[in-house]
Amino acid sequence: MLVWSRPWRIAAWALAVPLFLIVYGLPVGVIILASFSGQWNDILPSNLTLVHYAKAFRTDSYDALRASLLTGVIASAAALVCGTWAALALRALDRLPKRILDLFFFIPSAVPSVSVGLALLVAFSQPPFLLNGTAMIVLIAHFILISAFTYGNVTAGLARIPADCEQVAESLGARPFYRLRRVTLPLLLPYLVAAFSLSFALSMGELGATVMIYPPDWVTLPVKIFALSDRGAIFDAATLATILGVATLVVLLGLSRLSTKAMTR
Amino acid sequence: MAEAAVAVAPAPRLNLNGLWVAPPLLVLAVLFFYPLGLIVRASLGEEAPSLQTFEQVLRSSQFLDGLYHTIVIAISATAGCIVLGFVLSLVIAFVPFPGAKMAGRLIDTVIALPTFLVTLAFTFIYGSAGLLNETLMHVFSLNLPPVDFLYSQWGVILAETTVYTPFIMRPLLATFATFDQAQIEVASSLGARPLRIVRQILLPASLPALVAGGSLCLLLTVNEFGIVLFIGAKDVITLPLLIYSKAIQEFDYTTACVIAVVNVVLSLGLYSLYRLAIAHFGGRRAGLV
Numbered sequence: 001m002l003v004w005s006r007p008w009r010i011a012a013w014a015l016a017v018p019l020f021l022i023v024y025g026l027p028v029g030v031i032i033l034a035s036f037s038g039q040w041n042d043i044l045p046s047n048l049t050l051v052h053y054a055k056a057f058r059t060d061s062y063d064a065l066r067a068s069l070l071t072g073v074i075a076s077a078a079a080l081v082c083g084t085w086a087a088l089a090l091r092a093l094d095r096l097p098k099r100i101l102d103l104f105f106f107i108p109s110a111v112p113s114v115s116v117g118l119a120l121l122v123a124f125s126q127p128p129f130l131l132n133g134t135a136m137i138v139l140i141a142h143f144i145l146i147s148a149f150t151y152g153n154v155t156a157g158l159a160r161i162p163a164d165c166e167q168v169a170e171s172l173g174a175r176p177f178y179r180l181r182r183v184t185l186p187l188l189l190p191y192l193v194a195a196f197s198l199s200f201a202l203s204m205g206e207l208g209a210t211v212m213i214y215p216p217d218w219v220t221l222p223v224k225i226f227a228l229s230d231r232g233a234i235f236d237a238a239t240l241a242t243i244l245g246v247a248t249l250v251v252l253l254g255l256s257r258l259s260t261k262a263m264t265r
Numbered sequence: 266m267a268e269a270a271v272a273v274a275p276a277p278r279l280n281l282n283g284l285w286v287a288p289p290l291l292v293l294a295v296l297f298f299y300p301l302g303l304i305v306r307a308s309l310g311e312e313a314p315s316l317q318t319f320e321q322v323l324r325s326s327q328f329l330d331g332l333y334h335t336i337v338i339a340i341s342a343t344a345g346c347i348v349l350g351f352v353l354s355l356v357i358a359f360v361p362f363p364g365a366k367m368a369g370r371l372i373d374t375v376i377a378l379p380t381f382l383v384t385l386a387f388t389f390i391y392g393s394a395g396l397l398n399e400t401l402m403h404v405f406s407l408n409l410p411p412v413d414f415l416y417s418q419w420g421v422i423l424a425e426t427t428v429y430t431p432f433i434m435r436p437l438l439a440t441f442a443t444f445d446q447a448q449i450e451v452a453s454s455l456g457a458r459p460l461r462i463v464r465q466i467l468l469p470a471s472l473p474a475l476v477a478g479g480s481l482c483l484l485l486t487v488n489e490f491g492i493v494l495f496i497g498a499k500d501v502i503t504l505p506l507l508i509y510s511k512a513i514q515e516f517d518y519t520t521a522c523v524i525a526v527v528n529v530v531l532s533l534g535l536y537s538l539y540r541l542a543i544a545h546f547g548g549r550r551a552g553l554v
Contacts, residue, residue, distance in 0.1 A: 008459070009360055012356055012360045013356070013360065013362045015356075016352070016353060016356035016357075016360070016362075017362065019349075019352075019353070020353060020368060023349070023427055023430070024371060024375060024427070026386070026390060027382070027383050027386030027387070027390065027427070028386070030386050030389040030390055030396065031382065031385060031386045031389070033389075034389050040389075040394075041394070043396065043399045043400050043403060082289045082292055082293075083289075085285075085288065085289045086286060086289035086290070088285070089283075089285035089286035089289065090286055092283060092285065092286075093283055093286065097283070101286060101290070103540075104290070104293065105289075105293065107297075107533075107536075108293075108297055109536075110484065110532055110533055110535075110536035111301070111529055111532060111533070112487075112488035112490070112504075112505050112525075112528050112529065112532055113488065113490060113505075114488075114490050114505040114506075114508050114509055114525070114528075115304070115505075115508065115525040115528055115529050116297075116300075118304060118508055118512055118518075118521055118522065118525050119297075119300035119301050119303065119304045119525070120296075120300050121512070122300065122303050122304055122307055122518065122522065123299060123300035123303045124300070140296050143296070144293075144296055144297050147293070198377065201377035201378070202377075204379070205377075205378060205379025205380070205381075205382075206379075207379065207381060207490065207491040207494070208488075208490035208491065208505060208509075211494075211509065211513070212509065212512065212513060222379055222381065222491070225381070225385070226381070226494065226495065229385060229388075229495065230497070234385070234388060234389075237385060238385060238389070241382050241385055244379065244382075245378055245382065248377060248378060249374060249377075252374070252377055
């Protein structure tokens with residue numbers, strides 16, 4: 001306890017709690033409110049309606065929701081496989097090559113997403129890889145942008161699992177693949193789930209690279225939200241933003257519950 | 266322990282084990298380093314490599330303007346994040362209030378949400394027909410919206426500060442959680458006032474977290490795209506936005522590639538700074554990277 005006297009403590013709260021609410025509570029509140037409002041010409045919306053939600057699940061907004069969910073799941077799964085593979089393989093290396101390759105796998109997180117988008121656009125619009133205009137290029141962009149985060153999460157998890165479990169398994173004669181399947185991966189499971197949920201959330205909100213490369217039939221939610229708000233349809237944009245936020249949080253919460261379950265088992 | 270086990274293993278097996286890293290490395294090479302190499306090549310002109318386009322672009326007022334805005338916005342937003350993050354973390358950690366835990370969890374979710382949501386929310390709060398302006402116009406019976414900063418550099422800075430403050434708070438709260446509370450109690454029983462405790466005990470203790478979080482913020486704010494795009498102010502152009510408008514709106518790929526190369530070099534530099542800061546101060550990684 002830093003502040004002992006009661007009046008001062010109350011003063012500190014009186015400063016911090018409203019600050020917190022204005023900075024984080026208010027933005028979330030207005031987006032949700034806007035998603036339900038029919039008209040908002042005064043301080044508060046004059047009437048509430050569900051029409052934006054009805055629209056969101058019927059028109060091409062629904063396609064955007066589907067595209068985003070599919071992109072998130074596929075790209076995160078691919079990044080999880082690749083990141084876990086890299087993290088496991090890197091354990092067997094010597095110190096110096098390990099540090100260099102570790103940096104390699106982290107670099108995608110340090111490169112601006114718009115530049116990644118431009119690079120993919122340039123690279124995959126010419127032979128030998130012609131992918132421009134396909135959903136595949138969006139998947140690749142998301143995979144690249146989240147791969148460093150999954151790799152980082154799995155590496156951090158690997159450092160934390162007890163090494164003796166694996167050594168005991170080895171000394172009992174477990175072959176490497178059996179050891180991986182029955183000892184290492186189960187121990188790693190909570191971190192894998194955490195890595196997946198983080199990458200899914202990042203993919204759901206990705207805008208910079210996607211906006212450079214998306215084909216007309218694979219518009220993700222963030223791109224759609226931008227298109228709507230650019231057109232002035234801010235209530236529809238707010239509705240999709242609410243759906244995006246809720247979908248992300250539901251997946252995050254569900255997976256984090258799964259991961260604590262796996263941790264305590 | 267794992268390294269020790271490998272070191273004991275005979276040499277031929279070690280080599281084979283090293284080969285396992287090849288598949289993910291190959292994926293990364295084809296999907297990331299090859300495209301990155303191509304934009305470097307494209308930035309050197311279409312025929313024989315030359316630095317001519319490079320020079321032209323780097324001298325153009327558009328580029329210099331973009332670079333200036335990028336740096337000013339990144340530094341101001343990072344400074345804002347550090348101040349706001351420090352104050353909020355102090356209160357959450359040391360003047361705990363009911364719901365402080367919830368607040369901490371909320372911070373974690375803010376990190377996972379897309380950045381442009383805040384800009385969208387700001388339109389409803391600080392926009393010309395937003396909550397704040399409508400209220401002020403009602404209360405003081407004004408005809409014109411009095412608050413008009415959203416569609417300027419300040420709007421971008423405020424939005425980025427909001428979005429990236431959690432990246433400061435996460436390592437700070439982790440530091441404060443392992444902080445020995447007895448130090449504060451001893452200091453205050455010796456008569457030190459809260460402000461002095463903050464200045465002489467808590468600030469030095471949180472320096473590693475602040476440096477790590479701050480340099481991550483700098484990296485993220487330099488590369489921020491969604492917020493700037495959503496605010497869409499004509500005179501606030503940053504490097505990522507310039508790349509987007511050159512490539513997508515003007516189809517000028519060579520110029521876009523030159524700016525992209527500069528942007529990549531800038532952020533790789535900032536990333537090295539971040540890694541150095543962590544290595545030097547021994548701070549924890551500020552969450553994601």
